[in-house]
Amino acid sequence: MKVITAVLIGAGLRGGWVYAAYAQSHPEDLKIVAVAEPDEERRNLIAEVHGIPEERCYQDYRELLEEEKMADCALVCTQDTMHFEPVTKALEKGYHVLCEKPMSPDASEIVTMGNMAEKYGRILMICHVLRYSSFFSRIKNLxxxxRLGRLISIQHIEEVGYWHHAHSFVRGNWRRSDETSPMILQKCCHDMDILLWLAGSSCTKVSSFGDLTYFKEENAPEGAPAYCLDGCPHRDQCAFYAPKFYFEHPKAEADGFIHAVSADTDRKAVLEALKTGPYGRCVFHCDNNVVDHQVVNLEFENHVTVNMTMSAFTENCARRIHIMGTKGELRGNMELGEIELSDFSTGEKEIIRLYTPPTGHSGSDTNMMKDFVRYLREDSVQVRSGASVSVESHLIALAAERSRVTGETVDLREFRKEAEER
Incomplete structure (x- = not known):
């Protein structure tokens, strides 16, 4: 079978250590032939790992996309606000595109990207990896x-995890909505996509409430310095003390968060980065402004109603779901791989247990990459997480943020019309 070739635009944690890493473990499927990454250390590391010649290493993605088309597809893994230009230019150039979520924090850009993929007849696949999980795939099949009869209501909880929230949304790249995306888009467009998929209908109305309550200056313990390594007196009691957090927390290690702190993961190099870098800051003395808890209510055309809760204040990074239908109800925990199905007519309960790998969104990352390669080999137009379906879930998330800020219920059809006319 043909090996699919790809150019990598953005060699950060997701691009360099998840999607490009698939080429390392599956060389029969994917080969990275060029990289564009402004950080020289990360760019050189990707080039070394994948055997990319110097002339195919670019500091700026514009330089790469000015060249003649050199691969089957482009993996666009830049920051949230930097997806639009490389995606649209790659589509124009003839590349199929895999784009990290979210597509953009701008509703009009999201709509335009979806329209361009259709115009040029290219695959634009969004990294809504949960659609590729065995857990949600089984629920969709049920x-x-x-098995549940007509769907009536869904309750969904996104347990962000105190440690994941601190890393990504307090100290990390997604801490400020004015620089990246609202958290409900960045973290939960996954969930909006899944809820849209399971409901099997278009969303009509959105309302939302939430706030930044805990991770702010007024809650700092007395005497806590700006940086953990500046002699914090609370180091032994604090769950967020940076050296302990990055060297000892098992989940931080499993998710490779240390690679965000420093490309060189030697202990000395990491400690040096924590002294003055963003990941060494006290979580109460950062410049973050995204929420640490939020609820979203959705109404669909088929009268299904949905309530989704997102919270930073959980031990685990997990997703739990409760689906209520006319014939039965379903409760599930994605990370445990457990689904409980109750039948109203018989009173019987069925327990379904699925194998869920401990990393990569419970194996979804790998499954998504396998499907992306298959879609390109087959030149398929039926893509499970293509732009045509991802546009709506992104708009739902942005509508939720508007509702949270304004206190008003948002009509999604009007919201989309507004985006299309901009």
Whole structure:
């Protein structure tokens, strides 16, 4: 079978250590032939790992996309606000595109990207990896098999995890909505996509409430310095003390968060980075402004109603779901790989246990990459997480943020019309 070739635009944690890493473990499927990354250390590391010649290493993605088309596809893994230009230019150049989520924090850009993929007849696949999980795939099958009857209501909880929230949304790249995306878009467009998929209908109305309550200056313990390594007196009691957090927390290690702190993961190099770098800051003395808890209510055309809760204040990074139908109800925990199905007519309960790998969104990252390669080999137009379906879930998330800020219920059809006319 043909090996799919790719150019990598953005060699950060997701691009360099998840999607490009698939080429390392599956060289029969994917080969990275060029990289564009402004950080020289990360760029050189990717080049070394994938055997990319110097002339195919670019500091700026514009330089790469000015060249003649050199691969089958482009993996666009830049920051949230930097997806639009490389995605649209790559589509124009003839590349199929895999784009990290979210597509953009701008509703009009999201709509335009979806339209361009259709115009040029290219695959624009969004990294909504949960659609590729065995957990949500099984739930979708159970719904389609009519095991629950007609869907009535869904409750969904996104447990962000105190440690994940501190890393990504307090100290990290997604801490400020004015620089990246609102948290409900960045973290939960995954969930909006899944809820849209499971509901099997278009969303009509959105309302939302939430705030930044805990991770702010007024809650700092007395005497806590700006940086953990500046002699913090609370180091032994604080769950967020940076050296302990990055060297000892098992989840931080499993998710490779240390690579965000320093490309060189030697202990000395990491400690040096924590002295003055963003990941060494006290979580109460950062410049973050995104929420640490939020609820979203959705109404769909088929009268299904949904309530989703996102919270930073959980031990685990997990997703739990409760689906209520006319014939039965379903409760599930994605990270445990457990689904409990109750039948109203018989009173019987069925427990389904699935294998869930401990990393990569419970194995979804790998499954998504396998499907992306398959879609390109087959030149398929039926893509499970293509732009045509991802546009709506992104708009739902942005509508939720508007509702949270304004206190008003948002009509999604009007919201989309507004985006299309901008």
């Amino acid at each position: 719904i389609e098999e009519d």
